[in-house]
Amino acid sequence: MKTTPTIRCGLAANPSPLSGAARDPFLDAIRTIALLRVMLWHTFGDPVLTYVIAAVPTMFFVAGSLLAKSLDRRPWPRVLADRARRILLPLWAFAAVAFVAMRVAWLLDPSPRTAVPWRSIIFWIVPLGDPQGSAWEGGWMSQPLWYIRATFWLFLLSPLLRSALRRFGLVVFVPPVMAVFALDVLTRNPAVTIHAAPELLWQIGDLALYSIFLMAGFAHRDGRFAHLRPSGWFGGAALAGIASTAWILTQPVPLHVVNNSHPAHLFVGTAWLCLFLACRAPITAVAMTSAGRAIVGWISLRTMTIYLWHSTAVILTYQVLASGDDRPPGVYAAAMIAGMVSITMVFVVAFGWVEDLAARRRLLVCPLLVASGDSPGDRAPFAAHRRSVYRFVGVPSLAGVLLLGGCAFMTQPMSGEAAAAADGAVGGAVDGGVVASRVAKKPPVPSQAPPRPEFERAPSTSAPASTTSERRAAVVAPAATIAPAAPLAPEADDALATAIQRTVDEWRARWNVPGIAVGVVQPGSLSWRGASGADPVTGAAVDVDDRFDITSITKTFTGTLVFQLAAEGSIDLDAPLPRLVRVPDFPYAAGITVRQLLTHRTGLVPYRDTRAYAAAPDAIDTPDKALAAALLEPLQFAPGTKSAYSSTNFLVLGFLVEEVTGLGYDALLEQQLFEPVDLRSTTHSPPSALAPNFATSGIVTDTADLLRWGIALYRDHTVIDVVGLAAMHQIDTSTGLGPAVYGYCPCTIDDSGREHWQWIGHTGGTTQLAYSDTDDIAIALNVTDSLWLENRGRAVAELLTLLRAAVLGATPRAAIPSFS
Structure with a gap:
C-alpha cells in the first residue's frame, strides 16, 4: 500500500541517519532557514542581518531536539562517538584543504603573513579550542569554526545536560542564564583578562548561551511545551523582543552586531525561536511542498559541508567581483549570492560525500530524496542520481557563473572613446542606491605601500x-x-x-x-x-x-x-x-x-x-x-x-x-x-x-x-x-x-x-x-x-x-x- 511521501534525510553533526524514522519537517525547515541566514550574513556582513532570524540559537535548538531523541534510544557513549565522527570527518577534510592552501601561499610568498600556524593544528583535529589560520586567509577559512568548537563542547556535555533537565526540570535553565549576564559583566571589564587564554571567558559565555537553546531542544522533544498555543508563543516572542530592544538601547552591542553580546543574543534568539514555534503549522506546510522537500532534504544531508565551505565560497566570489568599484543597483548583491551558492554547490559535490562516510551511509555525490514507500536501503538508480546532480548543482552553478561573468563585465572601468560615449549615460548615476549592492561591511581598507615606480x-x-x-x-x-x-x-x-x-x-x-x-x-x-x-x-x-x-x-x-x-x-x-x-x-x-x-x-x-x-x-x-x-x-x-x-x-x-x-x-x-x-x-x-x-x-x-x-x-x-x-x-x-x-x-x-x-x-x-x-x-x-x-x-x-x-x-x- 502506497503511503503519503515523507522525506528521510541525513543530518550533519546531528542524530538520525538516513535509515532512521521519518524526520520532523519543521525542525529541518527552521534549521535550513537558519543556515541560509548564516550564509547571507557571511556574504554581506550587514549588522541588520543579525537581528533577522537568530541563526545559531535556532541551530542549537534543532540539534538539542534531535540529540535528545538519540540519547533516549541509545547508550550515551555510542551517541557521542557517532556525533564526534559526524563532526570530525568533515572538519578534517576541510582542514586538509585549508592547510594545503595556506602552505602553498607560504611557498609562493614566505612571510609572517603567510606563515602556517602549525602550533594550532591540534584544534583543527580536535576542536576543543578555536582553530586558527594564517593571516593570509584573513579568517575566511578559520573564523567560522568557532561554531564547530561550541558544538563539540555541547555534544560532549549533552548527556549531563540531558540528565540535569530530567532531574531538575525547567529550573536547570537558571544557572546558564545567570552565567550569561555575569560573564557579560566580566568581559566588559578590561581589567578582567586571562592573559594565557584571552578568549576563554567569551568561549565560556558561548557555552552558557547555547546550552540554553540546546536544553530548550531537549524540552521540546520531551513535550514540555506541547500545551502552549500559537498565541502563547506570539506572546513570548513579543516579550523577548521588548527585552531585546531594552537591552540593546541601554547596553549597546559592539559594532551593532547581535552576535557580539551574549545577553542580546539570548533575547533575540528567544524571540525568533518563539516566533518559529508560533508559526509551526505554516512552516511545516511549506516544508512539505514539493519544492520545500527538495530544498530542505538536500540541505539537511549536507548541513556540515555547507557550513564549513560557504565562507570560502564567499571570499572566492568576492575576489572575482572586486575589480569594479560601482555596479548597477542590485546586480552586485545578486552576483555575490549567485557566486556564493554556485561555488558552495561545487564544494558540496566535491566534499559532501564525507558526511555520508561519517554517517556510515552509502556515499553519494549529490543527496537524493527518498520517499516513504521505499525501503530504507533504496536509492534512486544511477540515471536518476545523475539527473539530480544536473538539477541541483549543474543548473544553479551555470546560472551563477553567467551572472558572475556578467557582473564582472559590467564593473570594468571604461576608457577612451567608450568612456566618452558613456559619460552622459553614467553621469550622476552614483547615489545611495548603490549601497545595497555592495559586499560585506568590513574595517576600512588599510593603507598600503605606493605603486612601484617606473x-x-x-x-x-x-x-x-x-x-x-x-x-x-x-x-x-x-x-x-x-x-x-x-x-x-x-x-x-x-x-x-x-x-x-x-x-x-x-x-x-x-x-x-x-x-x-x-x-x-x-x-x-x-x-x-x-x-x-x-x-x-x-x-x-x-x-x-x-x-x-x-x-x-x-x-x-x-x-x-x-x-x-x-x-x-x-x-x-x-x-x-x-x-x-x-x-x-x-x-x-x-x-x-x-x-x-x-x-x-x-x-x-x-x-x-x-x-x-x-x-x-x-x-x-x-x-x-x-x-x-x-x-x-x-x-x-x-x-x-x-x-x-x-x-x-x-x-x-x-x-x-x-x-x-x-x-x-x-x-x-x-x-x-x-x-x-x-x-x-x-x-x-x-x-x-x-x-x-x-x-x-x-x-x-x-x-x-x-x-x-x-x-x-x-x-x-x-x-x-x-x-x-x-x-x-x-x-x-x-x-x-x-x-x-x-x-x-x-x-x-x-x-x-x-x-x-x-x-x-x-x-x-x-x-x-x-x-x-x-x-x-x-x-x-x-x-x-x-x-x-x-x-x-x-x-x-x-x-x-x-x-x-x-x-x-x-x-x-x-x-x-x-x-x-
Whole structure:
C-alpha cells in the first residue's frame, strides 16, 4: 500500500541517519532557514542581518531536539562517538584543504603573513579550542569554526545536560542564564583578562548561551511545551523582543552586531525561536511542498559541508567581483549570492560525500530524496542520481557563473572613446542606491605601500633644473622657531572653476567613483575646492567642507614630529633606538634605528597581518595591543636590508616622541602642528576597536586644512627645516617609500642618474595628498570608498595629471605606465 511521501534525510553533526524514522519537517525547515541566514550574513556582513532570524540559537535548538531523541534510544557513549565522527570527518577534510592552501601561499610568498600556524593544528583535529589560520586567509577559512568548537563542547556535555533537565526540570535553565549576564559583566571589564587564554571567558559565555537553546531542544522533544498555543508563543516572542530592544538601547552591542553580546543574543534568539514555534503549522506546510522537500532534504544531508565551505565560497566570489568599484543597483548583491551558492554547490559535490562516510551511509555525490514507500536501503538508480546532480548543482552553478561573468563585465572601468560615449549615460548615476549592492561591511581598507615606480629617461639638458624647494633652500635657513602658516592663494575665477569642476565630474563618472572631495592650490596664483558624487553609505551628496579620516596620512604628522626632535638634537636618526619605558620588552631596540622606522626598513610585521589580529581584530583596540601583536611575530627580514610598508613602525615612533618630550601624542599634535599651521578643522580620533590609531592613523580633517598642511610641510618649511625636508626627499626608487612620504610617478632620471618624482606626498585608505615641487602645486582628495581598489591608483594618477594641466594650462600626459 502506497503511503503519503515523507522525506528521510541525513543530518550533519546531528542524530538520525538516513535509515532512521521519518524526520520532523519543521525542525529541518527552521534549521535550513537558519543556515541560509548564516550564509547571507557571511556574504554581506550587514549588522541588520543579525537581528533577522537568530541563526545559531535556532541551530542549537534543532540539534538539542534531535540529540535528545538519540540519547533516549541509545547508550550515551555510542551517541557521542557517532556525533564526534559526524563532526570530525568533515572538519578534517576541510582542514586538509585549508592547510594545503595556506602552505602553498607560504611557498609562493614566505612571510609572517603567510606563515602556517602549525602550533594550532591540534584544534583543527580536535576542536576543543578555536582553530586558527594564517593571516593570509584573513579568517575566511578559520573564523567560522568557532561554531564547530561550541558544538563539540555541547555534544560532549549533552548527556549531563540531558540528565540535569530530567532531574531538575525547567529550573536547570537558571544557572546558564545567570552565567550569561555575569560573564557579560566580566568581559566588559578590561581589567578582567586571562592573559594565557584571552578568549576563554567569551568561549565560556558561548557555552552558557547555547546550552540554553540546546536544553530548550531537549524540552521540546520531551513535550514540555506541547500545551502552549500559537498565541502563547506570539506572546513570548513579543516579550523577548521588548527585552531585546531594552537591552540593546541601554547596553549597546559592539559594532551593532547581535552576535557580539551574549545577553542580546539570548533575547533575540528567544524571540525568533518563539516566533518559529508560533508559526509551526505554516512552516511545516511549506516544508512539505514539493519544492520545500527538495530544498530542505538536500540541505539537511549536507548541513556540515555547507557550513564549513560557504565562507570560502564567499571570499572566492568576492575576489572575482572586486575589480569594479560601482555596479548597477542590485546586480552586485545578486552576483555575490549567485557566486556564493554556485561555488558552495561545487564544494558540496566535491566534499559532501564525507558526511555520508561519517554517517556510515552509502556515499553519494549529490543527496537524493527518498520517499516513504521505499525501503530504507533504496536509492534512486544511477540515471536518476545523475539527473539530480544536473538539477541541483549543474543548473544553479551555470546560472551563477553567467551572472558572475556578467557582473564582472559590467564593473570594468571604461576608457577612451567608450568612456566618452558613456559619460552622459553614467553621469550622476552614483547615489545611495548603490549601497545595497555592495559586499560585506568590513574595517576600512588599510593603507598600503605606493605603486612601484617606473623611471623614464629624461631629455638631456646642460644642467638639471632646480626644484621649487631647492630654490628656496638657498635662501631659507633652518628656523629656530615655528614660522606662521602661509596663506592660501586667491580662488580660481569662475571660468576656470567651472572647467575644473567639469573635469572632476567627468573623471568620477568615467572611473565609477561614488564620490570625491578635492582641492588644488598653487600658492600665490590660485586655489580651488569642489566635490562630486555621493557617499555610498548615507547616500548624501559629498560636500566640499566634509571632514574625513585621512588614516595613514597621519604618518606625515608623526614623521614631522620626529624630524623636529632630530633638528633640536633630542633624537639621533641613525643611532639605535633607545629603550622605551612604555615598551620595556621591545626586543629589537639595539638593532633598529629611527630612520629605519621612518622608511619602513625594520622588518616589523604590520599589526593587521598578525595572527592575533586575524583571530580577534576587535581586541586590537589600543596601540599597545597592536604593537604587542606585531612583536609576537618574527621580523620579515633583517633591519635595513629591505623595505616593506608597516604601520607598526609608526606605533614605535609615537611611543618614542612621547618619551622624549614627556607629552602625549595628541598634545604634541596640537602644540607643534595643528596650532602653528592653523589647522582649525583638524582633530585626532582616540583608539578604538579595529583602529588603534595613535601615531599611525586617526587624524580627521577637510580638504582645506589638508592643503594647508601640505603647503606647510612640503613647501614653506613651516613645520620642518630644510635639513629635515631634504631627508624626507630621500625616497627609495625601487619602492616609492621615503621617511613618512611617498613618491608618485611620472618619474624621470636624467643623464647624471638623478631621479625626480612628479609628486611627493602620502596616501591613506581614502585620501591622498600630493605636492609637485616642479610646478608648485598641491592637491588633496578624498574618495568615499577606497583608494586601494583595482585600477583606482591609475584613476587617481590621471586626475592629478588633469588637475595639474588645468592649473598650468598644459596638455595632460596621454599615459601613466607606472600605475597600469
